[in-house]
Amino acid sequence: MNLRPEPLAYELSAPGRCGAALPEPDVPETALPEGLLRDDLPLPEIDELTAVRHFTRLSQKNYSIDTEFYPLGSCTMKYNPKANEAAASLPGWRTTHPLAGAEFSQGALELMYRLQAMLVEIGGFKAASLQPAAGAHGELAGVLMIRKWHRDRGDLKRVKMLIPDSAHGTNPATCSMVGFETVTIPSDADGGVDLAALAAALDDTVAGIMITNPSTLGLFERNIEKIAKLVHDAGGLVYGDGANLNAITGIFRPGDAGIDVMHFNLHKTFSTPHGGGGPGSGMVAAGERLADYLPGPIAVKKDGRFDMAMPKAGIGRLKAFHGNFGVLVRAYTYIRMLGAPGLRRLAETAVLNANYLKAKVEKVYPLKYGRGCMHEFVAMGNFVEGVHTLDIAKRLIDYGFHPPTIYFPLIVPEALMIEPTETETRETLDAFADALLKIAEEARTEPELLHSAPHVTPVGRLDEVAAARCPILCYRG
Amino acid sequence: MPFIPNTDSDRSRMLAVIGKPSVESLFGDIPEKLRYPELDLPPALSEMEILREIEALAAKNLSSSTCAWFLGAGAYNHFIPSLVPAIASRGEFLSAYTPYQPEVSQGTLQAIFEYQSMAGSLFGVEAMNASHYDGATALAEAVLMAARNAPGRETVVLPAALHPEYKEVIRTYLEPLDVKIREYAGTPAAAAASLDPSAACLVAAYPDFEGRVHDLSGVADAVHAAGALLVVHADPILLGLFKSPGELGADIVTAEGQALGNAMNYGGPFLGMMGAASKYVRKMPGRIAGQASDAEGRRGFVLTLSAREQHIRREKALSNICSNQGLVMLQACIYLATLGKNGLRKVAELCWHKAHYAAAEIAKLPGFSVTKDIFFKEFLVKTPVPAQSIYDKLSRRCVVPGLPLSRYWPDRTHELLVCVTEMNTKEQIDLLAASLKEASK
Numbered sequence: 001m002n003l004r005p006e007p008l009a010y011e012l013s014a015p016g017r018c019g020a021a022l023p024e025p026d027v028p029e030t031a032l033p034e035g036l037l038r039d040d041l042p043l044p045e046i047d048e049l050t051a052v053r054h055f056t057r058l059s060q061k062n063y064s065i066d067t068e069f070y071p072l073g074s075c076t077m078k079y080n081p082k083a084n085e086a087a088a089s090l091p092g093w094r095t096t097h098p099l100a101g102a103e104f105s106q107g108a109l110e111l112m113y114r115l116q117a118m119l120v121e122i123g124g125f126k127a128a129s130l131q132p133a134a135g136a137h138g139e140l141a142g143v144l145m146i147r148k149w150h151r152d153r154g155d156l157k158r159v160k161m162l163i164p165d166s167a168h169g170t171n172p173a174t175c176s177m178v179g180f181e182t183v184t185i186p187s188d189a190d191g192g193v194d195l196a197a198l199a200a201a202l203d204d205t206v207a208g209i210m211i212t213n214p215s216t217l218g219l220f221e222r223n224i225e226k227i228a229k230l231v232h233d234a235g236g237l238v239y240g241d242g243a244n245l246n247a248i249t250g251i252f253r254p255g256d257a258g259i260d261v262m263h264f265n266l267h268k269t270f271s272t273p274h275g276g277g278g279p280g281s282g283m284v285a286a287g288e289r290l291a292d293y294l295p296g297p298i299a300v301k302k303d304g305r306f307d308m309a310m311p312k313a314g315i316g317r318l319k320a321f322h323g324n325f326g327v328l329v330r331a332y333t334y335i336r337m338l339g340a341p342g343l344r345r346l347a348e349t350a351v352l353n354a355n356y357l358k359a360k361v362e363k364v365y366p367l368k369y370g371r372g373c374m375h376e377f378v379a380m381g382n383f384v385e386g387v388h389t390l391d392i393a394k395r396l397i398d399y400g401f402h403p404p405t406i407y408f409p410l411i412v413p414e415a416l417m418i419e420p421t422e423t424e425t426r427e428t429l430d431a432f433a434d435a436l437l438k439i440a441e442e443a444r445t446e447p448e449l450l451h452s453a454p455h456v457t458p459v460g461r462l463d464e465v466a467a468a469r470c471p472i473l474c475y476r477g
Numbered sequence: 478m479p480f481i482p483n484t485d486s487d488r489s490r491m492l493a494v495i496g497k498p499s500v501e502s503l504f505g506d507i508p509e510k511l512r513y514p515e516l517d518l519p520p521a522l523s524e525m526e527i528l529r530e531i532e533a534l535a536a537k538n539l540s541s542s543t544c545a546w547f548l549g550a551g552a553y554n555h556f557i558p559s560l561v562p563a564i565a566s567r568g569e570f571l572s573a574y575t576p577y578q579p580e581v582s583q584g585t586l587q588a589i590f591e592y593q594s595m596a597g598s599l600f601g602v603e604a605m606n607a608s609h610y611d612g613a614t615a616l617a618e619a620v621l622m623a624a625r626n627a628p629g630r631e632t633v634v635l636p637a638a639l640h641p642e643y644k645e646v647i648r649t650y651l652e653p654l655d656v657k658i659r660e661y662a663g664t665p666a667a668a669a670a671s672l673d674p675s676a677a678c679l680v681a682a683y684p685d686f687e688g689r690v691h692d693l694s695g696v697a698d699a700v701h702a703a704g705a706l707l708v709v710h711a712d713p714i715l716l717g718l719f720k721s722p723g724e725l726g727a728d729i730v731t732a733e734g735q736a737l738g739n740a741m742n743y744g745g746p747f748l749g750m751m752g753a754a755s756k757y758v759r760k761m762p763g764r765i766a767g768q769a770s771d772a773e774g775r776r777g778f779v780l781t782l783s784a785r786e787q788h789i790r791r792e793k794a795l796s797n798i799c800s801n802q803g804l805v806m807l808q809a810c811i812y813l814a815t816l817g818k819n820g821l822r823k824v825a826e827l828c829w830h831k832a833h834y835a836a837a838e839i840a841k842l843p844g845f846s847v848t849k850d851i852f853f854k855e856f857l858v859k860t861p862v863p864a865q866s867i868y869d870k871l872s873r874r875c876v877v878p879g880l881p882l883s884r885y886w887p888d889r890t891h892e893l894l895v896c897v898t899e900m901n902t903k904e905q906i907d908l909l910a911a912s913l914k915e916a917s918k
């Protein structure tokens with residue numbers, strides 16, 4: 001990690017410098033439209049090498065999968081194979097245009113068509129749309145589809161969506177975007193959906209349920225079929241949040257259990273890099289009931305040619321053009337390298353790795369729900385008075401590990417959500433478990449070490465409260 | 478398997494620690510009759526085999542690196558300095574998550590802050606967010622933001638000449654809400670002068686879909702006098718030369734930022750840019766980085782104002798957005814820093830001169846006419862024969878002449894939207910003119 005302070009690009013600027021050489025015009029010049037021009041363009045002026053060093057040094061201030069173990073729960077921070085990058089950066093993709101027309105885009109359309117089919121098969125669905133750009137965007141697609149399905153039946157009163165209390169924040173936020181009211185369903189003592197509470201909430205104002213399986217507690221929802229049946233019998237539909245698909249590829253297909261529509265996070269399960277925030281892909285797949293309602297366009301095949309078409313009763317477009325195409329190429333490459341046996345091995349290993357880590361630390365880090373986990377588990381960091389999960393997370397940084405997800409899900413106090421993924425070796429898992437156990441000891445013997453952590457980073461803990469009170473959101477010279 | 482390292486012997490040792498007899502026994506919670514479906518997928522390929530297959534697919538697409546390329550319409554063929562992808566593809570940037578732990582994410586966070594600063598300079602606003610999915614969703618969210626800002630005002634006013642796919646996206650986003658869309662055909666100034674009290678915002682496209690650059694001076698005052706907000710959706714390359722939306726009084730700005738250092742990539746991943754006048758920052762959706770300091774007074778950066786976001790506010794959040802387009806934003810950040818003040822202006826000037834040369838050459842062709850409106854890099858051409866037939870004929874010969882408007886409006890058969898950037902040489906422009914002439918015979 002690069003510890004030296006790095007100036008802002010603006011602070012490296014000197015008048016007259018430029019990092020890129022551009023040619024002189026090779027055409028006769030045309031007078032510029034005087035009254036419409038800007039006087040000043042206050043951007044930095046830096047040479048190419050200064051730019052290269054600046055951004056390279058910035059990169060060295062990150063923890064990343066390529067440099068550290070990154071067990072960030074719910075985020076599936078698995079290794080992103082370099083073949084994905086090689087495949088996605090081929091000139092035939094990078095230099096082609098979304099409006100070139102079907103005749104001139106057969107390769108891109110064929111790849112999308114094949115990817116749709118593979119994802120439909122993996123999830124147990126009928127059709128898929130690659131439009132959504134991230135998980136939350138897929139949720140928006142799915143909830144709009146459910147809404148339209150009811151309305152097309154003349155059923156206008158279904159305005160509530162049921163959401164388990166362990167759900168990710170994007171689930172309720174999505175409902176608000178489509179004007180739905182959210183009803184929170186509590187979890188039972190076992191970490192599953194409380195079936196009595198679910199039954200009590202179901203009536204003819206309920207549009208459906210959004211369910212994450214495995215849940216954000218890292219637990220498989222054992223009653224998934226029962227839940228789907230209860231909701232269907234009450235006239236509702238079932239949305240699946242597929243963020244945790246990494247636990248079940250090749251082992252269980254959500255569509256087989258009655259999920260009507262689900263988003264897949266291709267940037268989690270299918271190893272496309274997260275890029276420090278995105279881009280992702282939250283493509284959606286749907287079963288019998290909702291297949292015609294997908295957002296479009298989707299790739300289709302007619303007389304041996306590939307094209308794009310809008311689904312019959314679809315909700316329309318969710319973004320310009322054809323989804324985050326470059327992400328799709330990566331996911332396609334990855335699935336083709338694994339095949340069906342590889343996908344099963346992937347999920348088995350992800351679950352094995354999580355259970356192994358859990359077994360190594362659970363005597364010290366208590367669990368709220370103790371049963372066998374899937375690809376991740378949620379421990380608690382409040383076992384020593386005065387030491388918090390935040391302190392443990394920051395101390396892990398000193399040991400060279402990215403912290404787990406913390407304080408989520410909300411129903412576990414002082415949550416530490418740990419997802420190792422299948423791409424880590426047993427040795428790495430051992431080293432991480434050792435660090436967690438060592439930190440637990442330090443919490444008792446030298447708590448100050450935890451409170452003052454991290455010690456190996458370019459900055460210490462930053463004052464986020466002050467930053468939000470008087471926000472500085474850009475360089476002010 | 479190269480990226481699933483634990484071997485069968487590792488598995489046995491790990492199962493012993495867990496106290497389970499087999500890997501299968503870890504899946505006992507899954508209904509038995511649904512366990513282990515037979516997946517009908519193509520057989521696994523080695524890296525060498527899959528790359529060969531994908532190269533063959535990639536080669537089947539029309540490429541701007543081998544053709545004379547004049548097609549834009551929302552995805553643009555601009556120059557990308559080599560250092561942009563070289564640095565953005567470093568694993569430390571590429572394989573990091575959203576910067577939730579600021580001490581180990583200062584690289585990403587400072588890059589977001591620098592992007593916000595440079596994009597803010599370009600647009601003339603103080604507050605930019607860290608990205609939306611693309612220009613269309615950024616504009617849709619901007620319209621939602623304006624509607625939230627003025628409860629009771631139930632219309633949003635869009636240019637008829639907005640990208641048709643953006644209009645579709647806005648319709649999708651607004652459909653469930655009590656917000657109506659109205660379109661205006663003339664100039665933003667005329668539309669602003671006739672806003673009624675139901676309008677929450679007026680959107681101006683800068684330039685519009687047909688390439689026209691409208692004079693926006695005075696528009697903001699008229700929009701504000703009607704009690705509405707002005708949203709300006711701009712081409713960021715155009716802003717290298719033209720007045721910024723902020724300077725013109727825009728309240729909210731959006732853009733498709735692909736042109737800033739990102740490839741066309743068959744339409745994605747792209748970069749949704751959004752910013753606002755600072756008084757609206759707490760009403761703006763999306764992640765935002767801010768400056769902070771640690772206990773020793775060292776400068777650092779954090780994600781801030783998160784009380785607007787889904788992970789804190791759940792159903793009360795301003796948007797559901799979580800993952801955004803971080804890496805695409807990073808490329809835009811490196812691009813803006815590299816080109817800087819002088820380079821971006823030069824790119825914009827090259828687009829201007831080359832586009833105007835091309836328009837003049839095409840205007841000389843018999844049967845062709847070119848718009849008289851002010852344009853920047855894209856302009857409308859009336860063609861003597863159907864534009865789609867010209868497109869098909871020329872594209873097969875690797876001269877991609879522009880977008881036939883009949884793609885979106887079936888009755889606009891004789892109109893072609895031509896885009897010229899710094900990437901087009903005079904030779905290519907002359908070839909375009911000669912090819913258009915020949916194809917229209």
Ligand SMILES: Cc1ncc(COP(=O)(O)O)c(C=O)c1O
Pocket residue numbers: 074075134135136137168170212216241243244265280282798799800
């Ligand atoms: C359970 C769950 N649902 C939904 C999402 C949202 O996905 P995205 O960030 O791709 O929008 C996430 C991602 O953090 C998640 O963990």
